[in-house]
Amino acid sequence: MTGFSELRLDGVRRRFGDRDALTGLNLTIRRGEFIALLGPSGCGKSTALNCLAGLLPLSEGSIWQDRTRLDTVPPERRGFGMVFQNYALFPHLSVRRNVSFGLQMRRLPRDEVRRRTDEAIKLVRLEEHAAKLPGQLSGGQQQRVAIARAIVLEPSLVLMDEPLSNLDAKLRLEMRTEIRRLHQSLGLTTVYVTHDQEEALSLADRLVVLRDGRVEQIGTPQELHNRPANRHVADFMGYRNLLPMKVKAAHGSTVTLEGGGLTLDGTAADAVAPGDDVVAAVRPEDLRAAAHGVPVTVEVVEYQGREFAVEARTTEGVALHLRSLERPAPGERITVTAAPSRVLVFAS
Amino acid sequence: MTGFSELRLDGVRRRFGDRDALTGLNLTIRRGEFIALLGPSGCGKSTALNCLAGLLPLSEGSIWQDRTRLDTVPPERRGFGMVFQNYALFPHLSVRRNVSFGLQMRRLPRDEVRRRTDEAIKLVRLEEHAAKLPGQLSGGQQQRVAIARAIVLEPSLVLMDEPLSNLDAKLRLEMRTEIRRLHQSLGLTTVYVTHDQEEALSLADRLVVLRDGRVEQIGTPQELHNRPANRHVADFMGYRNLLPMKVKAAHGSTVTLEGGGLTLDGTAADAVAPGDDVVAAVRPEDLRAAAHGVPVTVEVVEYQGREFAVEARTTEGVALHLRSLERPAPGERITVTAAPSRVLVFAS
Amino acid sequence: MSGGTALRHRLAERGLDRQLLLLVPGLACVLALFIYPFAYGIGLSFQPASGGVLGAYRAFFTDAYQRDTIATTLGLSLPAAILNVAASVPIAYRMRGRFRGKRLLTTILVVPITLGTVLTAEGLLNYLGPTGWFNRALLGLGVIDEPVRLTNNYWGVFFSLVITGFPFAFLLILSYLSGIDPTLERAAATLGAGRWQRFSRITLPLLAPGLATTFCLTFVLAFSVFPSAVLVGDPAGSTRVVSIAAYHAAYEAYDYPLGSAIAVIMGVVELIVVAVVLGLRSLFYTGSTGGKG
Amino acid sequence: APNSGGATDGPVPDKPGEAVTLNILDVAGNLQLTQGMIDDFVSRAGDQIDKVTYSKATAPELVGKVKAQQNAGRVDIDLVLTGVDGLAAGIDQDLWTPLLPASSSRLPGMSTYLPGAEAMQKLAGDFGVTVTYYPSGPLLEYLPANVPSPPKSAEELLAYAKANPGAVQYARPSNSGPGRTFLMGLPYLLGDSDPKDPVNGWSKTWAYLAELNKYVTLYPSSTSETMKNLANGSAKIIASTTGWDINPRVLGTVPKEAKVQTLEGFHWVTDAHYAVIPRGVPTNKQAAILNLLQDMLTPQQQAKAYDQGYFYPGPAVKDVTLSMAPEESQKALAEFGRPEYDQLIAGNPIEVPLDAKALVAAFDRWDREIGGAKVKK
Amino acid sequence: MKRLTVGAWLVWGAVAFFLINLAGLIGAVVVNSVGQRWFDTWLPQGWTTHWYAGAWEEFGLFQVLVVTLEVALLVVAISVLVGVPASYVLARRSFPGRRVVYLLFLLPILMPPITYGIPLATVLYKYGFAGHLAGVVLANLVPSIPFVILTMTPFIEQIDQSVERAARMCGARTWQIFTRILAPLLVPGILAASILVLVRTVGMFELTFLTAGPDSQTLVVALYYSMSAAGIRAQQSVDAMAVLYTSSMLVLLVIALRFVNPTQLVARVKDDPD
Numbered sequence A, B: 001m002t003g004f005s006e007l008r009l010d011g012v013r014r015r016f017g018d019r020d021a022l023t024g025l026n027l028t029i030r031r032g033e034f035i036a037l038l039g040p041s042g043c044g045k046s047t048a049l050n051c052l053a054g055l056l057p058l059s060e061g062s063i064w065q066d067r068t069r070l071d072t073v074p075p076e077r078r079g080f081g082m083v084f085q086n087y088a089l090f091p092h093l094s095v096r097r098n099v100s101f102g103l104q105m106r107r108l109p110r111d112e113v114r115r116r117t118d119e120a121i122k123l124v125r126l127e128e129h130a131a132k133l134p135g136q137l138s139g140g141q142q143q144r145v146a147i148a149r150a151i152v153l154e155p156s157l158v159l160m161d162e163p164l165s166n167l168d169a170k171l172r173l174e175m176r177t178e179i180r181r182l183h184q185s186l187g188l189t190t191v192y193v194t195h196d197q198e199e200a201l202s203l204a205d206r207l208v209v210l211r212d213g214r215v216e217q218i219g220t221p222q223e224l225h226n227r228p229a230n231r232h233v234a235d236f237m238g239y240r241n242l243l244p245m246k247v248k249a250a251h252g253s254t255v256t257l258e259g260g261g262l263t264l265d266g267t268a269a270d271a272v273a274p275g276d277d278v279v280a281a282v283r284p285e286d287l288r289a290a291a292h293g294v295p296v297t298v299e300v301v302e303y304q305g306r307e308f309a310v311e312a313r314t315t316e317g318v319a320l321h322l323r324s325l326e327r328p329a330p331g332e333r334i335t336v337t338a339a340p341s342r343v344l345v346f347a348s
Numbered sequence C: 001m002s003g004g005t006a007l008r009h010r011l012a013e014r015g016l017d018r019q020l021l022l023l024v025p026g027l028a029c030v031l032a033l034f035i036y037p038f039a040y041g042i043g044l045s046f047q048p049a050s051g052g053v054l055g056a057y058r059a060f061f062t063d064a065y066q067r068d069t070i071a072t073t074l075g076l077s078l079p080a081a082i083l084n085v086a087a088s089v090p091i092a093y094r095m096r097g098r099f100r101g102k103r104l105l106t107t108i109l110v111v112p113i114t115l116g117t118v119l120t121a122e123g124l125l126n127y128l129g130p131t132g133w134f135n136r137a138l139l140g141l142g143v144i145d146e147p148v149r150l151t152n153n154y155w156g157v158f159f160s161l162v163i164t165g166f167p168f169a170f171l172l173i174l175s176y177l178s179g180i181d182p183t184l185e186r187a188a189a190t191l192g193a194g195r196w197q198r199f200s201r202i203t204l205p206l207l208a209p210g211l212a213t214t215f216c217l218t219f220v221l222a223f224s225v226f227p228s229a230v231l232v233g234d235p236a237g238s239t240r241v242v243s244i245a246a247y248h249a250a251y252e253a254y255d256y257p258l259g260s261a262i263a264v265i266m267g268v269v270e271l272i273v274v275a276v277v278l279g280l281r282s283l284f285y286t287g288s289t290g291g292k293g
Numbered sequence D: 001a002p003n004s005g006g007a008t009d010g011p012v013p014d015k016p017g018e019a020v021t022l023n024i025l026d027v028a029g030n031l032q033l034t035q036g037m038i039d040d041f042v043s044r045a046g047d048q049i050d051k052v053t054y055s056k057a058t059a060p061e062l063v064g065k066v067k068a069q070q071n072a073g074r075v076d077i078d079l080v081l082t083g084v085d086g087l088a089a090g091i092d093q094d095l096w097t098p099l100l101p102a103s104s105s106r107l108p109g110m111s112t113y114l115p116g117a118e119a120m121q122k123l124a125g126d127f128g129v130t131v132t133y134y135p136s137g138p139l140l141e142y143l144p145a146n147v148p149s150p151p152k153s154a155e156e157l158l159a160y161a162k163a164n165p166g167a168v169q170y171a172r173p174s175n176s177g178p179g180r181t182f183l184m185g186l187p188y189l190l191g192d193s194d195p196k197d198p199v200n201g202w203s204k205t206w207a208y209l210a211e212l213n214k215y216v217t218l219y220p221s222s223t224s225e226t227m228k229n230l231a232n233g234s235a236k237i238i239a240s241t242t243g244w245d246i247n248p249r250v251l252g253t254v255p256k257e258a259k260v261q262t263l264e265g266f267h268w269v270t271d272a273h274y275a276v277i278p279r280g281v282p283t284n285k286q287a288a289i290l291n292l293l294q295d296m297l298t299p300q301q302q303a304k305a306y307d308q309g310y311f312y313p314g315p316a317v318k319d320v321t322l323s324m325a326p327e328e329s330q331k332a333l334a335e336f337g338r339p340e341y342d343q344l345i346a347g348n349p350i351e352v353p354l355d356a357k358a359l360v361a362a363f364d365r366w367d368r369e370i371g372g373a374k375v376k377k
Numbered sequence E: 001m002k003r004l005t006v007g008a009w010l011v012w013g014a015v016a017f018f019l020i021n022l023a024g025l026i027g028a029v030v031v032n033s034v035g036q037r038w039f040d041t042w043l044p045q046g047w048t049t050h051w052y053a054g055a056w057e058e059f060g061l062f063q064v065l066v067v068t069l070e071v072a073l074l075v076v077a078i079s080v081l082v083g084v085p086a087s088y089v090l091a092r093r094s095f096p097g098r099r100v101v102y103l104l105f106l107l108p109i110l111m112p113p114i115t116y117g118i119p120l121a122t123v124l125y126k127y128g129f130a131g132h133l134a135g136v137v138l139a140n141l142v143p144s145i146p147f148v149i150l151t152m153t154p155f156i157e158q159i160d161q162s163v164e165r166a167a168r169m170c171g172a173r174t175w176q177i178f179t180r181i182l183a184p185l186l187v188p189g190i191l192a193a194s195i196l197v198l199v200r201t202v203g204m205f206e207l208t209f210l211t212a213g214p215d216s217q218t219l220v221v222a223l224y225y226s227m228s229a230a231g232i233r234a235q236q237s238v239d240a241m242a243v244l245y246t247s248s249m250l251v252l253l254v255i256a257l258r259f260v261n262p263t264q265l266v267a268r269v270k271d272d273p274d
C-alpha cells in the first residue's frame, strides 16, 4: 500500500488459447503519472489492465514495482484500486456497503469508514441512492458506484476500465475533470483504459495506443495528436480521411500528392520519395470548405451542433469527411482545402 | 409486423415502488422517424424504452399504434427490435446463432436466414468472430453483436438503448453513420436512447430530452441546440457555463447582464425585466479569448486535440469554461467575450 | 378499449397474467395426487380407536419413548445435513476453476448418490464391521487394540446419511456456485479482500440462498431416514428415529391413525426447520448473481 | 385390468370358465419352497391357469397395498403367501376372503396336517390355508472351535454371557425370525406363568432378558448379520432355528462345522406359511386357486418343501419323507442336515407362536426395555 | 506455479480420506457379492458369480430393470416438463398467493409417504392407473415435481432477465424462450435436478410398492425385499442385488454426465482465468 517510484511492465504477454490478446507490452509508469491505454475494441486494453491488477496471470514477461517483482503477488496484496468495465458491483450489498467494502477490508475505524464512504458517494452524486441495491440502479448509476468504490481507497495505483463509458455527456465531462482532480489532489498514479481519444487526450500525461495486442505508440497527448507514428494511430486519433495517393513532388518534409481526384500538399511523417504510394491522413475538421480547392459533391450531412459533418465524394468517387459551418445541401458541389501542416503523409 | 403510420405514447407513467421513473410521457412517433431520447443517467430513458417495447407494464397511460392499443400486446407480438444497454446476448449461442435467432423465430427459409445473418455480421465487422461465444468477446464486440441481432430483423420499430456506448471513438462514428444509413435504407422507425448529445444531434430527426422522468423538451436538433427550453436542457445541451446574473437593461430580446464579475450581452429565452435574477447559459466554445472583454484568470488547461479546454475564474471567483486555440498558462490573465446571440438568458 | 383488454391490463398490473398458467400442470398434479390423499391421511390421524379427536397425538406426546424419537431424529439429521452442506462448500469452491481431471473428480464425488440405501448399509456393515477392512487396517497398523464399533449405533446411521446426502449437497452447491460471476471476487480482490474475505463477504452471501435450499433438501432426506436407521443403526435405542415409530404404528401395530399422526408430526417438525431456514434465506439477496445472462 | 369380469362372491365354481392368470404375492419368502409346486401344477392344469406372475414384498407393506386396492374396488393380487404376521394383520383388517369352512371339502389335504401344522392352522381361522410348516426353534448356534462346551440351560447361557461379554448375540426380535423365536421360547425355558401373555405372564423372561442385556453389546437388525458375526468370530453364540441352521451352511455363509444346542426345558415354537385370498378376487380365480392349493397339499408336492433346509423340514402334511424330495434336497440335507433333529422334534413339546397382537406387544416391550435400554447406559 | 495453501491441503486431504473409505465401502460389497465364503479374513476363500445368477433368475431382473428404466425416465421427463415452468413463474413473478403456492409445492417433499401413500394408491387404483406403469409414474411424480421446482427456482433466479427480454424482442414466444434460451442455459441445473430425481425415483420404495402391479415392479422393490423380507437369504445375494442396483444407476449417471458437465456454467460466467 506504500507508494513506489516506478512500475515496470517488462515484455508482458497474455495468450487466450492460441491467440495473443497482448504481445510483449513494455511500459514504465512513474509515480503520479496518468497513463491512458487507448485503442479500438478488442485490442487488449482490458487484458493489459487485468494483468497489471493481478487478475490475469501473465503468459510471459514480468511486472516490477521498483525492485519488487509484482506479477507473482496476488491482487489483494498489490493495493491497487480498480473500476471494472462491467461494474462488477456486489449485487447483494447496498451502494453504501459496496463503497465501504474496501475500507472495511482495511479494518479502518468505523467513523473513518463512514466519513470516507459518505464523501465518495457524494463525489459521484449518489447520495439519494445510497441505500439501494445495484440491481435497482440505472447503468450509469452503477458505473458511478464502481468509481466511488475504487476511489475511496486512495490506492497507490488506480486502474480504470472505461469508467465513463456509460455516463451521459455532461456527467462524463464533469467526472472526467473530477477524476483528473482526484488524481492530482490524492497524488494517485492512474492507468486508465478508454476507447475515447478525446477522453484520453484530455486526461492523460502519456498515452499508450494499442492495436491487436501490440503497442503502436507511446507518447504525450500532443505527440500523438500531432505526430501519430503510423496510419493506424492516425486513423484512431481522428484522422478519418485516409486517402491512398501518390507522391508527385517532395521538398524537404513537404510533399505534393495526387490521386483519387485530389491534389494536396502535406507533411511527410515517413521518408517518402516522388512516385511512392502513400496514405494521406487528414482530420475532418482540417478539411474545410473554402473558396478554392478541390471540387467535391456533398452526399450526407449530419448536424453536429455548432457545425455540420459532411460526407462528400471527389470526382473520382473517393469519400471525404469534412466539416462545414454552413449547411450544404446534399448534391451540392463545393471546394475543399487543407493546410499542408495538417496533412500527414505515411508510406503505405 | 406490418408498418404503421404513427405510434402514440399517451401519458405513459411508470412507478418503481413509490418513485416515478417516468411521469406522463406524451410522444407521437411518425413512421420513418428517428427519435432520440436524451437525458442524464437515471432520468428514465431505459424505462421509457422498455415500456415501449412491452417489457415493463405501464403504471398509467397507454400506447397506440394507429388505432390499435399496443400496451396490452406482449413484446414478442409487437414486432419491434431492441438493442439492450447490457447487451443481453444469449450466452450459450455463438455470435452467428445470436444474430440468426430472431430470423429463426420468424421461421424464415434456411437460405434466407443464412444470407441475412451473414450480411448483418458483416455490417458490424464480426466476420472473424462469428463462431465465438459472447463470453469470449470484448465488451465492444458484444455490443456489436447486439446491434446485428436487432437490425437483422428489419423490424417496424427499432429500439436502441445506448448501443454505441462501449465502442471506441472511431468505431462509434462509423457505426453511427451506419445506423443512420440503415435507418434510411431499410425504412426503419427508430427510437434511440443516448446520453450523448452529440450522438443524438447527429442521428435524430427529433430529440426528447428527459429529466427526472419528465419531458423537458421535444424538438429538432437545431431547436434544441439553439433554443433550449430551459436552463436544464441548456445545461444538458452543452451550455456548460450557467451563470447566475442580474438583468441591467433589456432592449427587445437583447438584454444586458451583470454579476459575478462579468458583464455580458445576451438573448432572452424567457421574458425578463431589468432587475430580475437570471441565468446566463453559454457554451464553452462560444466563450473565447479575445482582445477585449471580461478579464479572467486561467486555472486548469486540458488538451483537447485541436484546441484547449480552459477553466478560468473571474475576479469575483465565478468559474468559467472556455476554449482557446492557444495554450494559456495556468495563472495567466486573459480576456474573454461571447456573441450576444450565443448567450441565452433564462429566468431563474 | 374493450372491457376484456382493460381487465387483463388491470390484472397484469397486479401480476396476474397468462404466464401464471405455467403453474397449472404442477399445481394440478400436487392437488390431485398429494393434497387430496394427504387430507385423507390427516383426517385419519384424527380418528383414533380411542382418546377422542386428538387421541393419537396425545398418545405420541405423552409417551416419552415415542416423543423422544423427535429429538433422536433431529440429533441425527441436523448434524448430518449441516456436515453435508458445510463439507460441500469448500470442496465445490475449490472446484470452480478449470483444472485437469475436474470432470473425473466431480463424477467420482457424485458417485455415492448411485449407491442407494441398501448398498450403503451393506457396505458400512461389511467395511466398518468388527472384522471389516477398516478395523483390520487399524488393527494391523497398531492404531487400536480391539475393533472399534462404528455400526449398529449412532455413527453407522450418521455415516450412511453423509454418504447418501453429501453428493446431493455437493452437486447442488457446485451448480449454484458456478452461477456466481467470478468477476465479483476479482473486484473484491482489488479492494484488498483476501481469500477468506472474498469467500465470506462476497461468495458466501450470494451462495446463501442456494445453501438454504440445499440444506432443506438434505435435511428432509436425512430426517425421514428409515432403512439405514434400522440396518446400520440401533433401531430400538439410539437410532430409534421418528419414522421407525411411524412405521411401527402403521405397519406393525396397524394403528393407522397413530401412524398418520406421527407422520403428520414428522411433517410439521420438518416444516418448522425448513421454515426457519427459508426464513433466513429470505434475509439474503436472492436475485441475479452477476452472470450477465 | 386383471380382475375385470367375474363375480367376486357367491358360489365358487369347480373350475374357472377359462384359464386365468394368477398374480401371486409372497410376503414370507414362501416361494422358495412352493414355487416349484405351483409351476408344476400350472404345467399340468393349463386349462385352469395360463400364467402366473410372482411378486415379493415384506409383510408390513402387504396390508397397505391390499387395502388400497380394495378401497378402490380393483384387487389385482389373487393369492398371498404369508407368515403369521401378515395373515393376522389381514384378518384384523378384514382383508381376506373366508375360505373355510365353505371350501374345506375341496381341500382334503388339510385333514392330513401334521399335529404342529394343525395347531398352526387354527391361527388362520377361516381365512388361510397352511402350506408349509416347521418347528423352528429356539436353538443356539456356535462354532465348536470357539465354544468347546456350550451352555445347556438358560442359567448357563447367562453365565456364559457374563463371562464373555459381547459373545452372545440375537437379532432385534421384530426384524428376525430366530430373534423372535428366542423371545417366544424363553417363557417355556424359564417356566413363566403365562407364555402366551408377554404383558402379564412373562416376568421371569423380562428379568432374564434384562440381565442378559448387560452382556450383550449388540442387537443386529437382521439374522444374516448375526450369522455373519458367528462366521467371522465376532459373536460366539447366536439364536437360531432349524432352517437358519441348515440353509446358511448350505449357502456357505456359515461354516459347515457350526453346531446347534437346545436349552434344558426346551419347547419348540413353531412357524408356518399360509395361502390367503384377498377379498375382491373373482370366483373364477378362486376356483383355480383352490384347485392349486389342493394340489400343493399332496405329499408329492409337499416334499419339495424340504428345499435345502430353508424351512426344515418344511412339509405341513403327514407322511412326506426326505426320500420323496427332489434329488438336490436330498443331497444338501445329506451333507448339511442334522439327524438329531428328528429326535428333537419328536421328543419336545410343540407350541404355537404368540398371536399377532401379543407379539407386537412383546416387540414393543422388548424395544423399550431391552433394546432401548442401551441408550441410557 | 501456485503453492497449495493449508486450506487446500485440508480440503483435498478430507476428500481423499472420504474417497478412500468410500472405495473400501463399495469394494467390500462388490467383493462379498462375488465371494464364495468370507469369514475372518482379508478376502473371501473363493470366487463365484452364482449370487448374481440366482438373483437375476429369482426376480426376473431383466424385466425389472427395463421397468425401472422406463419409470425413472418417464418420471424425470414429466417432472422436468411440469416443474421447470412452474419454478420459472415462482422465480420470476410476484403475484398474490405466491407463498401459498410455494408451500403447496414444498409439502410433498416434507411429508413422509406414509401420510398419503395408501390414500394415494387408493385414488390411483380407483381410476385404473395403479397396477400398471402409469400408476407407478404418477405416484412418483408427487415428490419429484416439487423436487424439481425447489432445485430449479434458484437456478432461474440466477439468470439475467434481460436475456429473456432480448429473446422476446426477437419474437420468441414464451415456449420458444423456454426451449431455445432458458433450457440450454438451465441445462446444468436441469441435469442436476434430473439426476437427483432419477436417484430418488429409482430409490423410492413405498410409493412404488403401493402402486406397482406384478409387471411394474422396480428394482428397489426387489432389492428391499431381498434385504428385509422374512426367510433366509445369503448376504452375498443381497449384495449382488445392491451391486446390480448401483451399477444400473451408475450407468445412468455416467450417460448423463457424458452429455453435460455438471459444473458447466449456469449463466454466462467467465471461467476463472487461472
Ligand SMILES: Nc1ncnc2c1ncn2[C@@H]1O[C@H](COP(=O)(O)OP(=O)(O)OP(=O)(O)O)[C@@H](O)[C@H]1O
Residues within 6 Å of the ligand: A016, A017, A020, A021, A039, A040, A041, A042, A043, A044, A045, A046, A047, A048, A085, A195, B135, B136, B137, B138, B139, B140, B141, B166, E270
Ligand atoms: N477469456 C477469453 N477467452 C478468449 N479470448 C478472450 C478472452 N478475453 C478476451 N479475449 C480476446 O482478447 C482480445 C482482447 O480483449 P480485451 O477484453 O482486452 O479487449 P478490450 O481492448 O478491452 O476491448 P473493449 O474496448 O471492447 O472492451 C479480444 O479479441 C477478445 O476477444
Ligand SMILES: Nc1ncnc2c1ncn2[C@@H]1O[C@H](COP(=O)(O)OP(=O)(O)OP(=O)(O)O)[C@@H](O)[C@H]1O
Residues within 6 Å of the ligand: A135, A136, A137, A138, A139, A140, A141, A166, B016, B017, B020, B021, B039, B040, B041, B042, B043, B044, B045, B046, B047, B048, B085, B195
Ligand atoms: N427495477 C427497478 N427498481 C427500482 N428502481 C428502478 C428500477 N429500474 C430503474 N429504477 C430507477 O428508475 C430511474 C430510471 O432508470 P433508467 O434505467 O430508466 O435510467 P436511464 O435513464 O436509462 O439511466 P442510464 O443512462 O444510467 O442507463 C433510476 O433512478 C433508477 O434508479
Ligand SMILES: NCCCCNCCCN
Residues within 6 Å of the ligand: C224, C225, C226, C227, D058, D060, E205, E206, E224, E228, E229
Ligand atoms: N424412506 C423409507 C423407505 C422405507 C422402506 N421400507 C422397507 C421396509 C422393509 N421391511
Ligand SMILES: [Mg+2]
Residues within 6 Å of the ligand: A045, A046, A047, A085, A161, B138, B139
Ligand atoms: Mg475492455
Ligand SMILES: [Mg+2]
Residues within 6 Å of the ligand: A138, A139, A140, B045, B046, B047, B085, B161
Ligand atoms: Mg439506461
